[in-house]
Amino acid sequence: MNNVLLISGHPDLKSSHSNATIISEFLKLYKDASVRRLDEMYPDYRIDVKSEQMALVKADIIIWQFPYYWYYMPALLKKWLDDVFTHGFAHGSKGKSLEGKKLIISFTTGASEEEYQHGEAMNFKVEEFLNPFVQTANLCGLQLLKPVYSNGMMYVNGISTEDDLSKIKAKATDHARRLYELVLKQE
């Protein structure tokens, strides 16, 4: 059984509907996954690099779970990446600690699938924003698996309805199932 490490990059998971549901539903399916909630561990953005690197070394599959902010990961997860993926650990001639491990990016977007098209509000397809992720994985010898994502996951307090919330939670549950199936396929 693979050692699965899920890094949660949402900066305030308590206020999240989709990311929180994805994580809790995924954990129901894959009980042995380790989850690191960066918002709880590092509210001050001071990452414990050694402890994060130790967790990574033990993992076979690394999942980055986050909401898409400006077509990339949130600052909190970026701080983790900037600090933890050091030269000599994650890359460089002596930095082979992540080589051969698998990486899954699992994320939610506020805008709909229809908006992520040429000529629509987001101007690009979701996949066209992913080159920085692809090359980050490349440089570290990580095998980037097919991304798992869900669009239209926007809940706005005071505007969205109960019905909207139910739909988001159903989509998040389906997202967790897709993530689980992708993880299982690697056995």
Added chain:
Amino acid sequence: MNNVLLISGHPDLKSSHSNATIISEFLKLYKDASVRRLDEMYPDYRIDVKSEQMALVKADIIIWQFPYYWYYMPALLKKWLDDVFTHGFAHGSKGKSLEGKKLIISFTTGASEEEYQHGEAMNFKVEEFLNPFVQTANLCGLQLLKPVYSNGMMYVNGISTEDDLSKIKAKATDHARRLYELVLKQE
């Protein structure tokens, strides 16, 4: 004369050679630019959103100055972006505060130009990583100008020589000149 606002996203400008030189040389050429050094202002990553938004409203040209970390901006500048570019200020039907302003991304990469090619270490050209920036500008009605960047700006303490440092500083000075010329062209 345009009101130029330079946002420095390097997380530790004191330890920087290329970004620090670019900023100081640019200021020699364009004395009236306002510079906000995020590392000095926000070492705790707690951004003063109102004050940043006020500075943005006054600007005609916004420059993001940063070292390329993982083919994107550093976490500190991403925190600024995540916090400051709110719905209702930077985007959304009532968020038009940045519309028509110009944005310049001005950055340095450690790897060389030769490495940023298909089949080489970075696998992509620099421009192929920029879609998130392009669409961030699009969504806010910002006009993204041609990026100004310099490759091969890596200085490693204890490994790089004095000669390496001179070369980096010369390239940084040239970078500042190119940035200045691009700003002047907008008059």
